[in-house]
Amino acid sequence: MDHLSSLSDKTISLLFLITVLTNGPIKLYGQVNGVDLIFNSLDLKNCFYSKRNSMYQVTCNNLGMRKIPDNLKNDIQVGYFDGNYLRTLRNDAFEKYPKLSYISLEKSAIQKIDSGAFLHQDNLIALNLHENLIAHLEPNIFENTNLQTLYLGMNELSDEDFNITIDSNINFLDISENHLTRIPNLKHFYYLKYLNVSNNAIVSFGVDEIASFCYLDVLDVTSVELNLKQDHCCELSEWILLKKIKLFPTIKCNNCKITSGNSYISNKTLEIFDECRQAIKMKHNAIKMKKIITYIGLGFIAIIIIVLIIFIYGKKRVYKKSADYKIDESRDFEEHNIDDVDSQSTSQFETRL
Template sequence: MGACAWLVLVIVNEVAALLYAQQSSPCEVVQTDVFCNNKNLRSIPGRLPPGIQKLDLSRNLLQNLTHEVLSVYNTVHHLNLHSNKIHFIQPGVFRALTNLQVLDLSENNLDVFAALKTDVGRLPSVESLDLSGNGLYTGMSDYFLRDAPALKNLSLDGNSITMIDNGTFTGSSALRKIDLHNNVILEITEGAFEYLNDLSDLDLSMNSITCITDFNLCRLKLLNLSKNSLELFQAVELDREYELLYLDLRENKIPYFPILPKMSRLMYLDLSRNRLRDVNTSGNAEEDLMSERSFKGHQRVGHQDFSQLLYLDMSFNQIKSLPSLFFSSMMFLETLNVSNNCLEAFSVTQEAPLNGLKTLDLSFNALQELSFEQNTLLSLEALYLQGNYLGTADSHLFHRLPYIRELHLQQNYLRICEPHASEISHKPRPHGCVSLSSIPTLKYVSLADNSLRIVPQNAFRGSPVQVLDLSNNPGLYLHKNAFSGLETSLTHLSLQENHLHTLNTDLSFLTSLRVVNLSMNRLTSLPLRNKESSIELLNLQNNSLVTLEHNTLEVLERTLKTLYMGLNPLSCCSNGRFLDMVKGKPSVEIPDLASVTCQYTLDSNEVEINILDVVEDHHCKSLDLKTLNIVIIVASGVGLIVTLVVVFKLCHRRRRRHNSSFKA
């Protein structure tokens, strides 16, 4: 009985202590997690619930970490001390925290502590350590890493480290991931990472490294060297396969294609924003010059194995040519980006068919020639060709792409072929236009800014295009059947900045059309007749519209949600239904309402006001009187003419009778 009473007393005391801790502490307790962040604390609270596993003390004013306070919380697994003012750590303070796995000391003043040249002591169970943003210089990180046997993830991001030597990580040999992003690293001593047998992820981006000539970390899976000053990257050839999957070399100064291992599993390679002139892998200027004169694909690139490569980005370089054999081993490549280079021609041949490619970006080059042989690019879905000089092409170029969905053809000089019966047989046609009909997978087409003169009839028949951009082609003529065949597929249409005076086609018969951009034209009317229209967003900005017809608004009101109408010379007094829409239909949003104005006549002068300020009884009164006067004058004139005619006829009859009475 006494034992039971003792047990009850212990439980009551524990509960009382917990309640007292919760009431007296400024922290928030959620089960076993305690949140003391952003409380302006200058010391760690001494009364927190027992058994806590996560303690968040971030964004406070803590300066010192001492054994007396922290040893109380030996059950903590996750300790967050981010963004304090910590400049002193009592050596050995973490030794008692045998359950501590995650320790965040980022954004403090640990450079002050490191200047004392004192080790922080053993980190017995810590697996993740964040020391980023502490102003640490070369060698300072050693004082935190000399006895961290369980450490797997380390962040030293945003410090001032200039060199990594071969003793930096000796006390943390279990490391798998190291983040050294955004330092000032100039040099990496030979062997600095070699003894880290489990290292798989290394981030050295945003440093000042100029050269990697002996890369031999064969177990590394991810290497980020972007935003350095690299001029050379060369791997050491080993007898074993490299496990590297991801290599990021973007934003460097590399003039030659990097020399990668023969045996590798590389899946992702980014070489964008470098100084690549070609894909020669020699790294030797003289050899490069000779190979320019006499290229043989296997001599230059054949020794490199890209059989696992899925992603290759070489955009924003100075590449002038890409021999098709360069791609001969890239059987599974899915994304190729060579945009913003100096290519004048590009071809895909059966020797390197790139049949795994889904996205090909050749935009913003100087392309004048483009060719795809039969049975190549059999998986291609998106083709980016904007910003080139393409004016002539094989008319059936895109018919050879059985899965093509997107054609980005803007900013070229292409013309659209008018389809004929022969299109079905896909017989070759003369160069000078491209056929966009009868491509059953095609969903997106942009021909903006191509100096197009005409969109012929049935231009897209047989191609279920959903998004069509024909904007910025001044003087464009649309055949009345230009969109024939798109009645049930087209959802987005852009015809802006084409100087259109009229629309030859009634867009309301495109029954799936939801978004229409007709801005920056010279339209005086928008005839819509089909009440099955689905238009939800209509942009009519900057046209010559005086009146929105009653029938047009009747068609639009059923589905319209957004309307842009600014910069049109609207009449205040002949747009009654539009005024009702503006003022009385909240379901239609007019985002540019502040710039929607109209004109009315006052004392023979045209006055412009915002459409919301129109009061018909007031602003249209003078116009109504003027109209009435005109009607009266016209009616009076007509009446006078009729009277004169009647009088003339009567006089004429009397004269005839008078003359007849004197006949002999």
């Protein structure tokens, strides 16, 4: 089979014509911009497969699809479904593709996501839902996933409709250009490092609203018209300085005497921050305990296996010794009988003489 180093538009058109004329799919291999491509069919209405960074990808962009196809290869790890008309993500949307770690659904007119749409995605770490029509998310929508990166920019979410209550490993959250009027209440997002709430209707927020993000590195409030009171402004500035958070854009407060003594930061704020730290510590301890229990269980199973092996091996040795003893006993009996026969023969011979 020919290996193509690059595919131009004319080449694709020609090969598509060949596919039509031969009335059947053909498989072609090629490379574009360093990406290995595997075309199962060059029918432009179909998805195509590729491989990049050792990950199998499927691209189904701009195909006018109204649902996720259910006949794709079930070992795909990256799925691009941008520019379609999905409207609703059903509970079984990705059920057949448990290995997906990255899903992109940008500009796909999604209005509703069923609560179990990502239920079987244990390997999901990145999800792109940018520029859709999503107005509500179920509180447990990302339960049983390992989601770490979430793009929700340019949707229709309001404060009440974005309230995820489950523990989450998300560390990157873009929820820009929605209808938020405050920083989302995401106290279970313990590992959040990047938060983008730019271009929302937020006019003010306090330190307590971000203190629960004890790993926060970047906070983007671009194009948010903040109207902070003097004390709140000073407290926020001090917190940003103390926790080394990058704030975009920077805020300017007048007459603030910020020192390392936490002069503006309240005890309540420190308690909220400490709760986040304690929750992370408890989670880590739980993971360690789970590992210890697993190791103990494996060790116990190993001991049982070793005992069984020793028992079986010992039983075989006893059986072998018993068999050997019986053989020796049989030989002794035979030899004794032979001696008796010889003795009787000798006696009879002597009597005759």
